[in-house]
Amino acid sequence: xxxxxxxxxxxxxxxxxxxxxxxxxxxxxxxxxxxxxxxxxxxxxxxxxxxxxxxxxxxxxxxxxxxxxxxxxxxxxxxxxxxxxxxxxxxxxxxxxxxxxxxxxxxxxxxxxxxxxxxxxxxxxxxxxxxxxxxxxxxxxxxxxxxxxxxxxxxxxxxxxxxxxxxxxxxxxxxxxxxxxxxxxxxxxxxxxxxxxxxxxxxxxxxxxxxxxxxxxxxxxxxxxxxxxxxxxxxxxxxxxxxxxxxxxxxxxxxxxxxxxxxxxxxxxxxxxxxxxxxxxxxxxxxxxxxxxxxxxxxxxxxxxxxxxxxxxxxxxxxxxxxxxxx
Ligand SMILES: NC(=O)c1ccc[n+]([C@@H]2O[C@H](COP(=O)([O-])OP(=O)(O)OC[C@H]3O[C@@H](n4cnc5c(N)ncnc54)[C@H](OP(=O)(O)O)[C@@H]3O)[C@@H](O)[C@H]2O)c1
Numbered sequence: 349x350x351x352x353x354x355x356x357x358x359x360x361x362x363x364x365x366x367x368x369x370x371x372x373x374x375x376x377x378x379x380x381x382x383x384x385x386x387x388x389x390x391x392x393x394x395x396x397x398x399x400x401x402x403x404x405x406x407x408x409x410x411x412x413x414x415x416x417x418x419x420x421x422x423x424x425x426x427x428x429x430x431x432x433x434x435x436x437x438x439x440x441x442x443x444x445x446x447x448x449x450x451x452x453x454x455x456x457x458x459x460x461x462x463x464x465x466x467x468x469x470x471x472x473x474x475x476x477x478x479x480x481x482x483x484x485x486x487x488x489x490x491x492x493x494x495x496x497x498x499x500x501x502x503x504x505x506x507x508x509x510x511x512x513x514x515x516x517x518x519x520x521x522x523x524x525x526x527x528x529x530x531x532x533x534x535x536x537x538x539x540x541x542x543x544x545x546x547x548x549x550x551x552x553x554x555x556x557x558x559x560x561x562x563x564x565x566x567x568x569x570x571x572x573x574x575x576x577x578x579x580x581x582x583x584x585x586x587x588x589x590x591x592x593x594x595x596x597x598x599x600x601x602x603x604x605x606x607x608x609x610x611x612x613x614x615x616x617x618x619x620x621x622x623x624x625x626x627x628x629x630x631x632x633x634x635x636x637x638x639x640x641x642x643x644x645x646x647x648x649x650x651x652x653x654x655x656x657x658x659x660x661x662x663x664x665x666x667x668x669x670x671x672x673x674x675x
Contacts, residue, residue, distance in 0.1 A: 352381045353452075356407035358392060358441055359414030360384035363525035364456060364518070367573035368411050375577065383407060387414075393436040395444075402444040410445050410453040411576060412438060412494075419532055420483050427486040434490035442497045446511060453513040454580045455498050457491040457597065459640055460484050461517060469641035472517075472597055491517075495597045503593055514587065516579055519601035519640045523569035523659060524666040536566060536660075539612060540667045543619040553624035554616070557631035560609030565639045567602050568659035571652045575600045578650045590648055601640035602652040611656075618660035 355372060359365035365384075372382055383405055390401050392414050416433040423430055438455065445453050462470045463478030475495070480488045498513035505511040522536035530541060539556070546554045579587075579598055591598070606614075612625050654662075 352378055353408035354381050354383060354406070355409045355411070356383045356405065357411045357413060358385075358437075359412070361386060362413060362415075362417075363521065363523070363527075363569055364572060364576075365411070365413035366525050367523065367569040368413055368576055371570065371573035371577050392440055393433050395436075395440045398440040398444045399447070402448040402450075406448055407445075407450060408452065409580065410441065410450055411580070412441050412453060412455045413576075414441075415456070417487075419534065421532065423484040423487055430484075431486035431490050434487060435493055438490070438494040438497060442494075442501060442513065445513075446501055446505060446509070449509075451510045451512055452580060453498070454576055455494045455513065455515040456576070457494055457515055457517045458488070459517055459519055459599075459638065460488045461491050461495070461597075464635075468637045469639040470599070471641040472599055472644055473595060475595070475597070499594055499596050502596070512584055512587075514579055515597040516576055516600050517597050517640070518572050518575075519565045519567050519599070521567055521569045521572050523663050525569065526663065526666070528667055528670060535564070535608070535611070536615065536663065537667070539615045540619060540660075540664055543616050543621040544664070544667065544671075546623060547619055547621045551623055553626050554612075554621070555626045555628050556608065556612050557628055558608065558633040559629045560612065560627040561607055562633050562635065563605040563607050563637045563639065564611070565601050565603075565605040566611070566656065566659075567600065567652060568654040568662070571602070571654050571659075572600055574653070575645065575650050579645070579648070582648060586648065590644055598645050598648070599640040599642045600645055601642040603642050603646070605637065605639040606656070614656055614660055615664075618657070618664045 357365050357369050360369050392398055414437055416430055462474050464481040466474040495515045498515050501511050501513050526537040527533045528537045528541050542554055
């Protein structure tokens with residue numbers, strides 16, 4: 349009888365971690381073989397606590413989806429917390445995993461690891477070729493260190509201990525578990541809230557910052573979770589064929605980008621908002637384009653499945669559930 353691996357999902361209450369738990373359970377993995385701890389139960393910046401947890405639980409696989417994350421404002425205001433906490437969490441988890449015999453670990457990074465002026469679409473080999481976006485540089489440096497931690501443990505302990513630690517870099521994600529805070533959220537949850545409020549108040553128009561022409565890529569979070577499980581479980585020989593020991597991270601995106609205007613129209617439709625959508629070109633636009641090159645992942649046999657229209661409908665349903673339960 350084959351014994352199912354014991355999987356630890358770090359950050360299981362977060363948007364990505366909760367989607368990974370859903371994905372693993374939906375695929376038939378027994379719930380008894382999935383272990384989680386809340387932040388209150390286990391502070392991952394506490395090395396002794398992390399070591400004790402791994403020694404007691406002895407997981408076989410680790411999804412490292414815990415992180416201190418935030419928008420531009422939070423990154424600018426708390427840069428010390430962003431770099432310190434993320435470095436500590438990933439160093440503690442990766443080292444404790446190694447010391448307790450974990451051979452398979454997946455580290456979640458972010459597209460902000462790439463240089464501000466990286467050629468579009470951004471390929472994995474754009475890493476460390478230029479200056480980062482200053483607003484989230486401390487966070488990005490921590491994420492780059494996470495990739496290099498995985499690679500360094502593979503290089504030193506791959507042969508001797510069977511260590512096989514991998515990293516995935518998601519594009520912008522949305523879906524269940526998103527943060528719908530009015531000021532402090534990403535573009536999709538922020539627009540879902542604004543269009544919903546405009547629908548309820550029957551506002552004649554919604555004005556969006558900028559010209560609406562910048563292009564961005566979005567991936568539904570359950571697709572991200574499916575990609576994470578796919579990369580974790582890829583045969584090592586196949587993974588090695590498509591990666592290099594010191595260039596091993598894998599971009600995860602849907603492969604195409606859309607303008608903010610197209611996005612706003614799609615969200616308006618998903619929410620059922622009937623009014624006008626206006627743009628304020630006096631407000632800043634940001635980078636004209638940000639798209640990941642996901643051809644490495646595609647060559648490894650994974651493609652996104654949930655289109656924007658379906659994803660936005662699911663996300664709006666989640667928003668309604670979340671906001672009605674918080675009233
Ligand atoms: N969301 C996106 O669009 C996106 C895009 C690209 C990459 N990613 C990456 O995906 C990963 C997960 O992001 P997410 O959106 O799921 O973030 P999230 O919703 O904020 O979840 C992060 C989780 O980590 C936990 N955590 C934070 N500090 C901790 C600590 N010291 N000890 C234990 N747990 C701690 C949080 O718990 P508490 O809330 O209790 O602190 C939370 O459950 C991150 O690495 C992020 O860079 C996300």
